[in-house]
Amino acid sequence: MDKGPTLKITPEKQYATRKEFIKALGIAGMSAAVLAACKEKPFVLGDEIPGETAIVSDSGAAPVVGSSTDELGDPLTAYDNVINYNNFYEFTTDKEGVARLAKNYQTSPWEVKIGGLVENPQTLSIDEIRRHYITEERIYRMRCVEGWSMVIPWQGFPLSALLEDVKPTSEAKYVRFESVYDPVELPGQKNIFYPWPYIEALRLDEAYNDLAIIATGLYGKDLLPQNGAPIRLVVPWKYGFKSIKSITKIDLVSEMPVSLWMDSAPNEYGFYANVNPDLDHPRWSQATERRIGEISRRDSLLFNGYETEVASLYEGMDLEKFF
Amino acid sequence: MKAWISKNFSKYWNEYKRPLGTILHPLSHVGSSIPFLIGLWDFWQNNLGVNPIAEITHRTGKTAIILLMLSLAISPLRLLLSWPQINKLRRPFGLWSFAYATAHFSTFVILDYGLNWQAILDEILHRKFIILGFTTGVILLTLAITSFKIFLKKMGKRWKKLHRLVYVAGILASIHFILAVKPGVLRPWPYAAVMLILLVFRLSPVQTWVKKRL
Numbered sequence: 001m002d003k004g005p006t007l008k009i010t011p012e013k014q015y016a017t018r019k020e021f022i023k024a025l026g027i028a029g030m031s032a033a034v035l036a037a038c039k040e041k042p043f044v045l046g047d048e049i050p051g052e053t054a055i056v057s058d059s060g061a062a063p064v065v066g067s068s069t070d071e072l073g074d075p076l077t078a079y080d081n082v083i084n085y086n087n088f089y090e091f092t093t094d095k096e097g098v099a100r101l102a103k104n105y106q107t108s109p110w111e112v113k114i115g116g117l118v119e120n121p122q123t124l125s126i127d128e129i130r131r132h133y134i135t136e137e138r139i140y141r142m143r144c145v146e147g148w149s150m151v152i153p154w155q156g157f158p159l160s161a162l163l164e165d166v167k168p169t170s171e172a173k174y175v176r177f178e179s180v181y182d183p184v185e186l187p188g189q190k191n192i193f194y195p196w197p198y199i200e201a202l203r204l205d206e207a208y209n210d211l212a213i214i215a216t217g218l219y220g221k222d223l224l225p226q227n228g229a230p231i232r233l234v235v236p237w238k239y240g241f242k243s244i245k246s247i248t249k250i251d252l253v254s255e256m257p258v259s260l261w262m263d264s265a266p267n268e269y270g271f272y273a274n275v276n277p278d279l280d281h282p283r284w285s286q287a288t289e290r291r292i293g294e295i296s297r298r299d300s301l302l303f304n305g306y307e308t309e310v311a312s313l314y315e316g317m318d319l320e321k322f323f
Numbered sequence: 324m325k326a327w328i329s330k331n332f333s334k335y336w337n338e339y340k341r342p343l344g345t346i347l348h349p350l351s352h353v354g355s356s357i358p359f360l361i362g363l364w365d366f367w368q369n370n371l372g373v374n375p376i377a378e379i380t381h382r383t384g385k386t387a388i389i390l391l392m393l394s395l396a397i398s399p400l401r402l403l404l405s406w407p408q409i410n411k412l413r414r415p416f417g418l419w420s421f422a423y424a425t426a427h428f429s430t431f432v433i434l435d436y437g438l439n440w441q442a443i444l445d446e447i448l449h450r451k452f453i454i455l456g457f458t459t460g461v462i463l464l465t466l467a468i469t470s471f472k473i474f475l476k477k478m479g480k481r482w483k484k485l486h487r488l489v490y491v492a493g494i495l496a497s498i499h500f501i502l503a504v505k506p507g508v509l510r511p512w513p514y515a516a517v518m519l520i521l522l523v524f525r526l527s528p529v530q531t532w533v534k535k536r537l
Contacts, residue, residue: 081373096372146505191509280449287442
């Protein structure tokens with residue numbers, strides 16, 4: 001099966017820093033001509049740009065990854081940006097405030113309960129999961145519904161591997177995921193507007209798609225709390241909010257679950273949430289996106305560029321109706 | 324004791340409010356330029372965060388709203404403190420609000436959308452919150468142009484009517500902010516609340532009530 005990017009081990013890379021980007025922005029900001037040029041050929045952060053590394057890591061070592069681009073040739077988003085720009089409303093709605101608030105969040109010990117309509121329900125500790133499932137690197141684009149995106153090298157294993165172990169029964173039609181609920185440690189869960197805990201779900205055939213992974217790391221390191229430690233879903237053809245973080249419960253169910261966002265704003269967020277540049281959010285366009293680290297916007301791609309892999313899941317479906 | 328304080332306070336207040344009002348006029352320009360200078364500093368210090376264009380957009384927008392609120396707060400303050408000298412602060416705060424709103428719109432058009440006019444027009448015409456922001460900008464532009472003395476003389480009574488649009492601008496700006504974030508995100512609400520209080524204060528029954536008690 002096509003796994004998208006092929007993985008070659010290359011020497012440790014240095015990622016361009018915000019500093020370079022700001023410098024480039026400064027030049028562009030002063031010159032419309034440069035901006036016009038940017039429109040044709042986006043300025044991108046690549047490893048060809050020399051400079052100090054901005055990688056901030058808990059161990060102090062720069063993360064090692066297998067490739068510096070995704071399968072479309074888009075460069076990875078700098079690690080520093082991946083760990084400092086997060087939508088994780090359990091902590092705060094301020095994307096650049098999550099990392100600080102999440103810093104001391106304890107994600108060990110951790111248990112994930114897998115049950116519902118399965119023959120073989122399981123309660124697994126995060127250590128058991130790490131031991132049992134071999135992770136591989138998957139470089140995926142991540143497109144937020146707000147109109148920004150990143151390219152992230154995840155460590156994860158196919159969700160299908162987990163499903164095969166618990167053996168869904170024939171009545172199971174959907175996989176329902178639940179995030180941790182802990183309003184003492186997660187200050188954002190005091191916001192009564194949202195029906196906590198965070199819920200997300202996939203149709204069973206979506207969950208079996210090879211692109212859907214359960215991730216436990218990124219950039220070769222264990223996930224940090226702000227990125228959904230210790231275990232999260234990654235479904236790269238859908239808007240980022242579908243890739244639920246810090247999972248504590250996975251249930252196989254027969255009815256379509258209602259996600260937190262479907263519940264909070266049903267006219268704005270549907271069950272499928274597939275990336276679709278032709279289908280606008282009720283309040284803004286989804287036609288373009290800003291890749292973090294780039295200046296000019298780029299066109300968004302249907303299914304976030306994973307059309308070959310996932311389009312067959314939605315054959316004959318009206319994507320406007322099932323948004 | 325209390326009476327003594329209030330007596331002394333009003334003595335000093337009556338003595339100093341005139342010179343204070345005079346000093347505040349140049350200070351309003353200095354103060355209003357500070358957010359711009361901080362932004363410039365953060366720009367050179369690479370301190371605008373992971374998504375600098377979004378950061379610039381948010382900062383210019385918030386500053387424009389805050390300065391608009393300051394401009395709207397002058398009339399109530401003048402009345403409550405019987406302080407006619409500060410009346411002339413309305414214009415600098417209003418003009419600076421317009422300047423930041425212009426920077427906000429320019430960031431959207433130039434930095435964010437790279438002068439891609441088709442995409443920009445599509446956003447302005449099809450997104451509610453962008454129409455609201457754009458309308459706010461048009462109102463502020465009109466008020467900025469007609470804020471010169473010649474227009475005040477030429478327009479007479481109509482000038483006052485026209486400049487009441489500043490309240491419409493305040494309300495539209497608040498709704499623009501609310502609609503720009505996801506539902507449940509509370510950041511815009513304090514701004515909207517202050518704007519609402521300022522508007523309510525200007526309603527004529529409220530004005531009559533306040534004046535009776537002063």
